[in-house]
Amino acid sequence: MGQPRVNFCFFLFIIRVLISLQSKEHVLLDMKASGSELGWLTSPNENGWEIVQTVVNSSLLYTYSVCNVDSADQDNWVRTTFIQRRPESSRVSVELQFIVRDCNTFGGASVTCKETFNLFISEADADVGTSFRKGQFRKVATIAPDEVTRGRVPKVNTETRTVVPLSKKGFYLAFQDMGACVALLSVRVYYKTCPSTVQSLAAFPETVADALREVEGVCVKNAVSQTTPRIYCTAEGKWVVPVVQCQCLPGYEATENSCQECKPGYFKPSASNEFCQVCPDNTKSSLAGAAECVCEDGFFRSPSDPLTAACSAPPSAPRDLTSTTLSGDGRLLLSWSPPLETGGRSDLTYSVACEICDESQCVACGEKIRFETGPTELKEPGVVVSDLDSHHNYTFTVEAHSGVSQYGTERATATITTTLDYTNPPKVTSIHLDDRGPTSLSLSWTLSRRPPAHISHHYELMYRKKDIEGESDVTTYTVLILDKNSVQINDLTPDTTYLFRVLVKLSPEAMPGSYSKDQPFHTSALAESQTQNKPTLVMGAVVGVAVILLIVVAVLLLRRRSLCSRGRGGPEDPYFSTDQLKPLKAYVDPHTYEDPNIAIQKFVKEIDPNIIRKEKVIGVGEFGEVFRGMMKVPRKGELAVAIKTLKPGYSEKQRQDFLSEASIMGQFSHPNIIRLEGVVTKFKHAMIVTEYMENGALDTYLKEHDTEIPPYQLLGMLRGIAAGMKYLSDMNYVHRDLAARNVLVNSSLECKVSDFGLSRVLEDDAEGTYTTRGGKIPIRWTAPEAIEYRKFTSASDVWSFGIVMWEVMAFGERPYWDMSNHEVMKAINEAFRLPAPMDCPSAIYQLMLQCWQHDRSKRPRFSDIVNILDKLLQSPESLKTIADFDPHVSIRLPSTSGCDTTMFRSVPEWLESIKMSQYNESFARAGITTMDHVLALRPEDIRNIGVRLPGHMKRIAYSILGLKDETSSLSVFAV
Template identity: 80%
Template sequence: MEHRRLHLLVFLFVNAIFVSLQSREEVLLDMRSSGGELGWLTLPYENGWEIVQTVVNGSLFYTYSVCNIDAVDQDNWLRTTFIQRRPGATRVSVELRFTVRDCNSFGGASVSCKETFNFFIYETDADVGTNFRKGQFRKVATIAPDEVTRDQVVLVNTETKTVGPLSRKGFYLAFQDMGACVGILSVRVYYKTCPSTVQSLAAFPETVANGLREVEGACVENAMSQSTPRIFCTAEGEWVGPVVHCECFAGYEPVGDLCQECKPGYFKPSVSPELCLVCPDNTRPSAAGATSCECEDGFFRSPSDPPTSPCSAPPSAPRDLIATTLSTDGRLQLSWSSPLVTGDRADLTYSVLCEQCDRASCSPCSEKVHFEPGPADLQDTEVIVCDLDSHLNYTFTVEAHSGVSQYGAARPATSITAALDYTDPPKVTLIHLDDRSPTSLTLSWTLSRRPPAHISHRYELMYRRKDGDGERDVTTYTVLILDKNSVHVNDLTPDTAYLFRVQVLSSQGNPGSYSAEYEFHTSPRAESRVQSPSTMVMGAVAGVAVVLLVVVAVLLLRKRRLRAHRRGGSEDPYFSDQLKPIKTYVDPHMYEDPNIAIQKFVTEIDPNAISKQKVIGVGEFGEVFRGAMKSPARGEVAVAIKTLKPGYSEKQRQDFLSEASIMGQFSHPNIIRLEGVVTKFKHAMIVTEYMENGALDIYLKDRDGEIPTYQLAGMLRGIAAGMKYLSDMNYVHRDLAARNVLVNSDLECKVSDFGLSRVLEDDAEGTYTTRGGKIPIRWTAPEAIAYRKFTSASDVWSFGIVMWEVMAFGERPYWDMSNHEVMKAINEAFRLPAPMDCPSAIYQLMLQCWLHDRSKRPCFTDIVNMLDKLLQSPESLSTIADFDPRVSIRLPSTSGCDGTMFRSVPEWLESIKMSQYNESFARAGVSTMEDVLALRHEDIRNIGVRLPGHMKRIAYSILGLKDECSSLSVFAV
């Protein structure tokens, strides 16, 4: 009994230690945590297992012990109460904490002492109460201690046994003692579980640990996966193995174990494990939970752009398109700069459209013209155009494309009209014999390429008599300089061989390479006698034809003069020596009913075929629109639409439509084309062709110094050709000015404004009012101002002013002089000075147009011929007229050194129309007129003046200042 008491005391101490331990298992039975009678059965009831109750720190503990080592044949049983098995727990663990007394510690008094006991289990579906039969139990194991207790040192053993598989609703455990000194300190029955968890946004339920077990889970709210999430639960209650990741929906991002919607201003476009992103550039702020961010107005995404990419604008037009001739075989290089607006896209490409143009229209280039590397999908900003004809003008249009080009407005493009401009002349490829006689040879030759119409070439022909007997006389060469590609060589020897070769001389005098030598024979004298009769017959026939033509011409001229005499003679002696054209202009005001003139000369357009798009100007009678007209023959074409403002009077309507009656009578490439009118509608409209570059004066002002002189001369030639046509039609324009000349995309100039040359009172150009109406003083001839005598000669005077405007890049004629000052200066023989860099030949033509005697002025036919000659000989434009900046920039003095000096740099810049450089001069520290006089050419460039025309204007002004003020040492303040 003393041994038993010692054993129990030790147990209580150890049990108190284990109370503080915690476990994560699911416990079915815990002997230590029972707060009352355990209710375990013992068999036999007495002298077997004994229960001991002990209070430790206020808690009641129960232990069982047995120590009948002195008796033989011991069979002591201890059975637990009914233990319910939970679903899924097919195996349970039984943890035993016990002590066993060393049999030797009893001094060998008992021969039947044992140091082990047995462990049993009995499964059942119901609680059997006190019905205890040993045969129902199945032995699980014999429990043997690892250490036995000796003397006063108590050693506690722990043994855990796994029991299973279990299938009934519950079970009992039993312990059999067969003669040992045993103390059961604790019995704990439990099973392990893998706790519920969320891993990779997948939720897994609590799972009983029965070996290695695969468990299915489910994605958390607002998440998904392609397959069912799975994981393994081990026997130790741990989750192991790979997990199928769940991903948050579009518009949601992972935050811990949840998927939360994106904050405002953020978005997530797809199912993914990624976080929400900030809305990219050029997009509107998004709402919460956004899957994308919408583009701002004017910005787009292409179908291939991911939602994460920023929105971009369509590219603007390419810039600085330049055409350069590469070689003599029809190759032209086009190069340009990238658009100002590219959208920062990597898919920017370019395409090139080629059209060949004549004076009237443009059509697509022939199939032989090809591009290297191609006309579309170009990555670089240049392309080579091959197999062009040198005698044609081509218009090339370059467009920039990107993935969002289709979403913007009409694609902006850059166009240039160019022709092959060869430095070297063409080559002579073949010399032909056209005719021969005993003493002459008629030859012609073909060139490697056809020269442009405006460029003429001269030819150097060398020939010699063929050497005889292998000898060569080098002094027998004869050289002829020719203006055409044919020649008739006389004074040759009959029946003799001659050798010929030709080289081409360019208009600049550059010689080309010689052709190969060709051999031709003069005919023998006998052949000449045979051919003489036929030659005489041909000559006679030609003579008769010439006589007949002369007679017919004389009769026609006489008949026309008789008709003119019957009408009262020629209207003006300016036309007295010229043949009148058959077709003449008819003044619509001659009709009693103006509507008759409309019906006769103008086409009526269905108003449904017209659509207005944008206001581009304001005319005397109303607004002017850019629009489109649908035509069955031409499809949809761009047009300009003049409208009649509301509240008009009938007279205003007739005056408005009279311009259409005038335009409808004209058809010329350099006269604005009338498409038709709309009169059978509430608001009358005049529809003309659309001129993309607008008025000539504004076009030139925006390109000061950028257009070469040769091209300016070509533009003047077009205007002169249009005025020649009007003159031949007996029409006097009366208001020819650069503002009334329009420019299209091919830089063709066309005369416009036939509305009786009216100028509004509040027009900035100003008018001088007479009893007969209003006159644009600066453009009008003196006889028209004084006597209202408007003729084609007065239009020539106006054309001279237009020439000055063109060469001065839209400068205002007579600058800031008043109308009265202009009239006074003209009557005193003052004439506008030559603009900067104006060719002397062009300025001399201006002066001829401004002759006071109108009968001595050239007619438009002469003007067109003169300009043609200048264009055919570009070297004639290289001589520049004298330029006096003191006169050209500010009259009568540039600087006012006569006592009205410039007080500041801004005042000086304003006087030469260069006020846009005020800040540039200030930043450069040029603050006084002394600083201005010290400027050199490179200083002007460093200040920020880049345009050539602006640089020349400023440089010439400084030169004039120095000339006028050279005698002054100090400027007045």
């Protein structure tokens, strides 16, 4: 066989399609645009890379190609010209288009043939011309084709590699061939920017896309914000997660990223993102840009009325005021009808004023009478008045009030004059012993009402000794006529019980009253008087002081007990207090319906399948495939959605289980809960349609962006998950399977809780728990009480949230690593808790530990968690303190030998165990080929090897630290 490189002529007539990416990119080098003026340097000059020209679609193209597949030990290089870097960009992308020939087409030469080539980079502050030294280049990647070319039809491959970090003024790219048959069709070097944009009424400048970068903006005209608007520019050149939103000023509303004046007849009272409103009732039509609408003449707003409330008028006077004498002494019922005109208000109240009038003047009743429900702030049209005297002329004035009564020109009053004419004297209700001695008793008594002041009256007191059985057959009373309601009776017998009764007598023409019931009082004995009179005052003082001390001690003890209960979380489980069991919205378990289809009809919207279009399979669920698709929405165009399907051949039970999740999701409405768009049930193929989350599952997204997202952004994602779980908890709903894999992420990095296949509603019992019906439990995410007793609460969801926090801060690492479920349960019961991930802020790790309290009553509620995360987000400096990191625990290093002290047999095996296999070639090129070499590495050596990402450097450094500890090398885990 002749020189295989001459066969490369097949490339000259089979190139047909070249891919050109159109994007908002700043191109630093474009091989195709340079034409024949490439000027790239090759080494060696002969029998290596060579430039080849061909005509495609009337265009002359130049490519670099090499095809020395029959010779061993090939080392062919081609280097670009000097590429100047923009100072603001430390990251560039290299897009390659190339063709690689299948080695099997070369027969015997396939032994030495390769199907890959290498990409290198060398940074410099100035152009070095034709000086070329291989040692100055560091490897970026090995480039392998997705498809190799076997026949005459070329297979064009496109690969893009990102090069970071760059720090010098410019750089060279170089391509190394080690025995492949390859044609380099296009090399394009560019960097991306996030274009200038207006989002959430804030303008942000064009920003170079580097690592995730926070960018400050300014509010658009006529918009304000309490803090500086911020947004994040991703490495892909996309804006994500606006942190602060601007709001339109009063009198302005948001319209297509700007704030426009409210139209005439509309208004907006405060700075917000709400739309302008039509002027309310009884207001004048406003001018453009109005912050309020002025009331029409005769209409008003109260100081407590919002500017959005309609204006109202004062009420008219109460109607039909009447008085009715009630049974009992001196009581009167005043009643009236509400005003004909309330002015359009519902805060109507009444007040009643009283005067006593004679022929010459009227004076206020004052405290002489009593209104049983008070004289003011009356809600009902009526009031009972008591302690009235007979024969007096009482004038009662009833006034209607509302929030705008003070603005009226006339008082809304109704007046009635009445006389309470009664001759029944008041009754004595009780007699009191004020003092006693051996021969005397001091008494007073209270009346059912005050006797009329203008009518003479006196009291008749009768008393006698209490009869002793067999002593006397005749009862003798002593009668006293008194002018006041108290008396001291002397000349009594010591140590004797007397019975007393009293009646009230008015003028002779008045009806006679009746005596009170007999009440007994006992005179003291002579000895008792002599021995006790002197110390009475002293004993009284001592007893009084003792009572006061007891009261003070009791109050202090109760206060201390209350504070202690509050500090300990109280004796009751905080998750099942009365307040916690009153959700804003009642959740209904679809499994309680005898016919599951009824739950579907009640909670879920039916979608016409004709408006849904499946596009691409994005996953496989329990019941069938999951598609990305589009749904036509009236007046909104097409909306990206996720479509869950039910695989063919399903049973009726499978169909009911499939749709039960939709019945659950249909009852939720929260920005951090996955939104259900609807279901298709009336056709052969059932489907569940939800909103589409572009970035997929949270754990996968974090693994793909390891160490690229700053702690502040991770904290914002956790806050969204916590808010969604608080919403579920407030509805007495337990998720049971909260994990990063069941949280979805959209293009704005908003996190939403999903997957309600395992979740169930809380039963209405004292504990707020339920027992599982046999399903599997995700051990690594489940609280110990839920594992042991199969009972779940919102507190067990809090435990799971702590695990999710750990997953997020560890960028999707598996909780408890490769420990078995049995090992996990044993470790938790022995008080082992996951250690802080690398670079995890101490405040976040302390919250994780609170979520992992063994006593569920001591764990925080989701409302507490949201508040804590909000405070951390408001104080970013609180994230600067990093939790202690123990590499012996966080990165498990399992022994592979089983009996010797060598943990890993090779460097690649060690790198694979810590998920750093991408650096195999870097370690080999640097001569680090044994574990002894690894143990001798210093931190600065790791960077020189080619490890540049800070997170990767730390992971490798911490792992080496763990390797040096012989006691940890064979441990399952160390605490």
